[in-house]
Amino acid sequence: MAPYVQQLFNGLTLGSLYALLAIGYTMVYGILRFINFAHGEIFMFAGYWALLWFAVLKFPWWAAAVLAVAITGLMGVIIERLAYRPLRHAPRISVFITAMGVSILLGNTIIVLPDWWAGGRQKPFPTPPAIMTRIFQLGDVRIQGVTIWVPLIAIACLLGLLLLIYRTKVGRAMRAIATDLEITALMGANINRIISYTFLVGSLLAAVAGILWGCRYPRLQWDLGLLPGLRSFTAAVVGGIGNITGAMLGGFLIGLGEIAVVAFLPHLSGLRDAFIFAILILFLLVRPTGLLGKPLKEKV
Amino acid sequence: MGEVAFGSGGCAPRTPAGVLTGGGCAAYGKMAKDAIEFARAIGLVPTEVLGRPIELVYYDARTEPAEAALGATRLIEVEKVVAILGTMCSGPFLGAAEIVQKAGVPMLGITTTSPLTTKVGEYCFRACFVDDDQGVVAAWLGYEVLGARTAVIVVDVVQPYCVGLARFFERAFTALGGKVLAELAVRTGDVDYTAQLTEIARLNPDVIYCPNYYTEAALMIRQARDLGLKQPVLGGDGYDAPELLEIGGPAVEGTVFTTFFHEDAVVTPIGLKFYAEYRKAFGRSPSSMEAMAVDAYLLMVDAIARAGVADPKAIQKALSVADLEVVTGRTIMDPVTRNPAKDFVFLEAREGQFALRLVLGAGEAKALKAKIGL
Numbered sequence: 001m002a003p004y005v006q007q008l009f010n011g012l013t014l015g016s017l018y019a020l021l022a023i024g025y026t027m028v029y030g031i032l033r034f035i036n037f038a039h040g041e042i043f044m045f046a047g048y049w050a051l052l053w054f055a056v057l058k059f060p061w062w063a064a065a066v067l068a069v070a071i072t073g074l075m076g077v078i079i080e081r082l083a084y085r086p087l088r089h090a091p092r093i094s095v096f097i098t099a100m101g102v103s104i105l106l107g108n109t110i111i112v113l114p115d116w117w118a119g120g121r122q123k124p125f126p127t128p129p130a131i132m133t134r135i136f137q138l139g140d141v142r143i144q145g146v147t148i149w150v151p152l153i154a155i156a157c158l159l160g161l162l163l164l165i166y167r168t169k170v171g172r173a174m175r176a177i178a179t180d181l182e183i184t185a186l187m188g189a190n191i192n193r194i195i196s197y198t199f200l201v202g203s204l205l206a207a208v209a210g211i212l213w214g215c216r217y218p219r220l221q222w223d224l225g226l227l228p229g230l231r232s233f234t235a236a237v238v239g240g241i242g243n244i245t246g247a248m249l250g251g252f253l254i255g256l257g258e259i260a261v262v263a264f265l266p267h268l269s270g271l272r273d274a275f276i277f278a279i280l281i282l283f284l285l286v287r288p289t290g291l292l293g294k295p296l297k298e299k300v
Numbered sequence: 301m302g303e304v305a306f307g308s309g310g311c312a313p314r315t316p317a318g319v320l321t322g323g324g325c326a327a328y329g330k331m332a333k334d335a336i337e338f339a340r341a342i343g344l345v346p347t348e349v350l351g352r353p354i355e356l357v358y359y360d361a362r363t364e365p366a367e368a369a370l371g372a373t374r375l376i377e378v379e380k381v382v383a384i385l386g387t388m389c390s391g392p393f394l395g396a397a398e399i400v401q402k403a404g405v406p407m408l409g410i411t412t413t414s415p416l417t418t419k420v421g422e423y424c425f426r427a428c429f430v431d432d433d434q435g436v437v438a439a440w441l442g443y444e445v446l447g448a449r450t451a452v453i454v455v456d457v458v459q460p461y462c463v464g465l466a467r468f469f470e471r472a473f474t475a476l477g478g479k480v481l482a483e484l485a486v487r488t489g490d491v492d493y494t495a496q497l498t499e500i501a502r503l504n505p506d507v508i509y510c511p512n513y514y515t516e517a518a519l520m521i522r523q524a525r526d527l528g529l530k531q532p533v534l535g536g537d538g539y540d541a542p543e544l545l546e547i548g549g550p551a552v553e554g555t556v557f558t559t560f561f562h563e564d565a566v567v568t569p570i571g572l573k574f575y576a577e578y579r580k581a582f583g584r585s586p587s588s589m590e591a592m593a594v595d596a597y598l599l600m601v602d603a604i605a606r607a608g609v610a611d612p613k614a615i616q617k618a619l620s621v622a623d624l625e626v627v628t629g630r631t632i633m634d635p636v637t638r639n640p641a642k643d644f645v646f647l648e649a650r651e652g653q654f655a656l657r658l659v660l661g662a663g664e665a666k667a668l669k670a671k672i673g674l
Contacts, residue, residue, distance in 0.1 A: 003502045006527070010494035121327045122515060124547045135526060142528050217491040219519050219547045227489050262484075262495030269496055270457040270485030 002140035007263040008256075009143050013216060015255020016151040020209040021232035022239065022247035023158060024202045030242035031178045031198050034092065037099040038079065040229020041106035042203050046072040046210030047125055047220045048110060048118050054126035056117060061129055069207040076203025077196050084199075085192065103225075110222035122221045125214035132215045146216045153212065157205060158248050165244075170197055178242075227273075231258075234280040240293025249291060254279070327514070327541040328388035332410055332593035333358055335586065336385075339594045342577050344570065349604045361387050365395025372396035376403045382610045383408070383603075383619075385596050388589065390414030390461040397424050406603075406616040410596045411537060411560070411589060414461045418638045423616055427596040427631065429642040431461065431536075432674075433665050434558050435468025437644045438509065438534050440668055441556065443476040445658070446532060448506035453483040454496060454520065456512040465511035465536050473509075475672040481505050486516060493520040497527050507531055513538040518547035525551040532556065540588045545652055552649045556657055561591040561628045562645050564656040570598075571627040587654075588628075588645070595626040599633075641666075 021043060028036045049071050053064035083102050087095045111120045127133070134145040165171040173194045176184040185191045213228065214220065231254055239250030254276060262269040283290060336356070339345045347354055357379045359371035368387055375381045376399070384400060384407040387393045393412040397420035400407040409417050409426040413434055418424045442448045451473055455466040470480050481503045484496040497520070500508060508524070508531050510517055521533050535557035544552055563575050563585045574594060578586040600615075602624050607614035622633040622640075631640045641662040648657040660668075 003498050006498045006501075007495060010492070010498060014492050014494075121330065122543045122547060124549070127549075135528075137528075142526065144526055217519055218522070219491070221515070223489075228491075258492075259495040262499065266482060266484055266496070266499045268485075270487065272490075273487065 004263070006141045007259050009141065009147055011256035011259035012252070013144070013147040013150055013255070014258060015252035016154045017209060017213055017216065017251075018228070018232045018235045018255050019248045019251025020150070020154045020157060020205060020212065021228060022235040022251045023154075023161065023244055024205040024209070025233055026236040026239070026241055026244055026247035027161065027205070028198060028202045029236070030244070031174050032195065033178075034084075034095055035099065035233070035241075036199075036202065037096070037229075038102040038106060039202070039206055040225030040232075041103045042072060042076055042079075042225070043206040043210040043213070043229065044110070044220075044222070044225035045075060045106060046207035047214045047224065048113075048123075049207075050126055050211055050214065051123060051220060052117055061126060064126065065211050068211060069204060072207035072210070073200050073204040076199040076206070080196060080199040085195075107222050107225070118220075118222070120222060122219055125218035125220050127218070128215040144216070146212065150212050150216070153208065154248065154251075157208065158244060161201070161205075161244055164201065170194060174198060231276055234276055236290075237280060238283050238290055240290030243290065243292045243294075246290055246292030327543055328411070328589050329360065329363075331541075331587060331589040332386070332388055335590035335593045336597050338578070338581065339574065339597065342581075344574055344577065345594060345598055346601055349601050350608070350610060352610070354601065357381060361392045361396070363387075363389050363392055365392050368392035368395040369399055372399045372403075372407070376400070376405050381405065382612050383600050383615050385593075385600055386410055387412060389459075390417050390464075391459060393417045393424075394420070394460065397421070400424065403612075404616070405612045406600075406619055408596050408600055408619065410592050412461075413537060414464050416460060416464070422620070422638070423612075425619055425633070425638045427592060427599055427640065428537075428560055429644065429662075430639050431464045432468050433669065434536055434644070435465045435470075435511070436472040436669055436672075436674060437660050437665050438465075438511070438536065438558050439469050439472035439476060439478070440660075441558075441646060442507045442509065442534055443473060443478050446507060446534075446556075448478065448532075450479050450481050450505040451507045451509050452481050452500050452503055452505040454486060454493075454500075454508060454510040454512070455483060456488055456516060457485040458488050459512070461536075461538065462512050466509070469509050469511065472672060472674060475674060486512065486520070488513070488516065490516060491519055493523050494527065497524050497529060500524075500531075501527060501529055505531060507534055509534045511536040511538065514541045514544040514547075518544045518552060521548050521555060522551040537588065540647070540654070542587070545649060545654070548649070553651075555649045556646055559588045559645050559647055560642065561586075561588040562647055562654070562656045565643075565645050565659050566627070567629055568625045568627065570625060571629070574627045591627045595628055595631065598626045599624060599631065 025039050046068050049068035050064050053059040053067050083098050110118045132145045136143045173189045235250035235254040236247045239246030258272055261272050261275045340347050361368035361371045388411050390412045393409045401421035401423050406423050411428050412426050413428050413431045415430050415432050418426055453466045456462040473480055510533055517539055533555045537559040539557040540559045566572055566575055599622050603615050603619035607618040620635045624631055629643055633640050643662050644660040646657040647654040
């Protein structure tokens with residue numbers, strides 16, 4: 001029995017990290033109808049910012065983490081300003097390809113950055129405080145501190161986000177933009193500012209995920225964002241892209257599913273990714289709106 | 301940064317040699333390039349051959365077979381190199397092998413231990429030992445030295461190098477009388493190994509053989525210790541990078557792996573000189589990858605000198621009968637298999653350093669193989 005309980009916790013930790021990342025994907029999509037493919041790289045950059053403040057400039061861990069989250073959030077706003085805003089009225093495919101370009105650019109930026117900070121070689125993530133890495137032992141089951149914190153932080157982020165979207169003026173404007181960008185502009189809302197907020201919040205979420213990811217998997221690498229990004233994107237689709245609660249649910253499902261493949265079919269453990277992406281294809285074929293998504297009405 | 305290729309040129313007054321480096325295992329390519337440049341700068345190795353300067357052209361193969369193929373094509377057709385050094389990893393070497401074979405330009409893999417690499421043809425060489433033997437000596441260490449009777453293998457199924465090592469370990473460990481309880485798969489780029497490790501905890505083997513690269517192994521071993529696994533972890537030369545210690549931290553203490561070189565096992569004069577100069581310049585010891593890169597350079601330059609002309613065909617002939625004292629010891633090329641006989645160095649992570657555990661000579665390894673009928 002103990003191995004299965006252990007696997008359940010393994011899956012929950014992984015799943016809540018995916019969930020946190022998926023929320024960011026789905027929020028930007030829900031408001032702008034656009035998959036930000038650079039989300040994974042923004043997530044990756046948060047780890048490197050933390051490394052800069054902690055290891056190079058010798059800040060305390062918590063300060064380094066908070067600074068890293070703030071800078072990463074700002075980075076998202078700047079990226080939107082420089083790369084996406086000029087394409088506001090371009091065909092969606094142009095924005096999509098630009099997002100891929102941004103993703104490649106960010107990854108390769110890490111490679112050319114100097115060795116004392118980043119570079120092509122792996123770097124250890126700053127050792128988090130004991131509260132994150134401590135091991136709790138319950139019988140034969142061992143749980144790392146992160147396992148408890150990550151789902152709590154993910155749920156807090158989710159609640160905060162729902163509050164922002166449904167209870168504030170900015171949130172109302174975001175929902176209005178999601179319905180119709182032009183009409184919202186005609187009503188006198190400052191579209192560019194609201195979209196900047198959207199990217200700020202999306203990037204902050206990616207950064208929080210990046211820091212927690214580093215606590216759990218303390219290794220930084222320039223292409224760190226790629227696979228978690230793809231899996232979280234899958235989670236967002238499974239949950240119903242555009243639906244924030246759905247993304248959370250999707251994240252947990254993908255995380256648990258990934259662990260379950262190995263737990264129940266250990267000799268097929270090499271096919272872990274194949275299972276995940278088979279789920280993605282299945283959902284796209286059978287239920288493209290995901291678990292909680294509403295069918296999208298085409299605007300005439 | 302990736303694997304390196306080293307090219308060496310035609311009848312022009314220069315002798316360019318290509319070096320293929322870099323990629324996912326970026327540390328290897330970077331180490332190789334820096335080591336060769338360092339050895340040239342301090343005059344440890346010749347910088348001219350046949351009265352002409354040796355010109356090195358580097359190409360980053362990004363540890364990707366397709367990129368290595370592109371690199372080899374570029375080095376041969378555009379840079380007109382007469383020989384190629386590299387790559388560091390077997391996968392990219394196999395990507396470039398068909399191209400050098402067709403063009404008839406010798407390529408000397410630096411730490412490409414997969415047996416497949418030199419089987420492509422007579423222009424494909426290696427400067428290191430072969431995984432058939434590396435897997436066998438690892439099994440011997442597990443069974444005879446650590447006294448393990450049961451093992452679980454964790455293998456990166458997308459790397460030919462890792463899959464090969466796992467196979468040879470399994471065969472040898474079983475032949476010695478041990479039992480392999482399971483073989484679990486991981487993939488390059490994975491970061492979460494808790495599912496596999498929980499399964500290993502259930503099986504409770506005496507030893508874990510994980511012949512993957514440091515890029516994944518360091519994280520895996522950390523998670524193993526977090527999950528309470530106490531078994532020793534055995535690895536291959538893919539562990540030999542400072543990142544294993546930096547990322548693994550105290551968790552990797554006691555991890556043992558097979559590799560090519562350690563400062564305490566140096567016997568040749570050039571090896572001692574390299575070690576001393578390196579220590580003086582950087583304040584730390586050179587790693588296996590650095591020593592092996594210098595060796596590959598020495599072997600190739602020696603072959604060009606003996607060939608008497610900077611012609612790829614003549615160099616191929618000379619390289620296949622190489623017999624030279626290099627940094628890691630005497631290296632004698634087998635003219636038929638193009639695999640040199642090399643000693644096996646076992647290192648152990650101890651107090652944040654790689655310490656020498658023991659050395660198994662090339663002859664002893666051969667006798668061991670014969671004894672267990674492999």
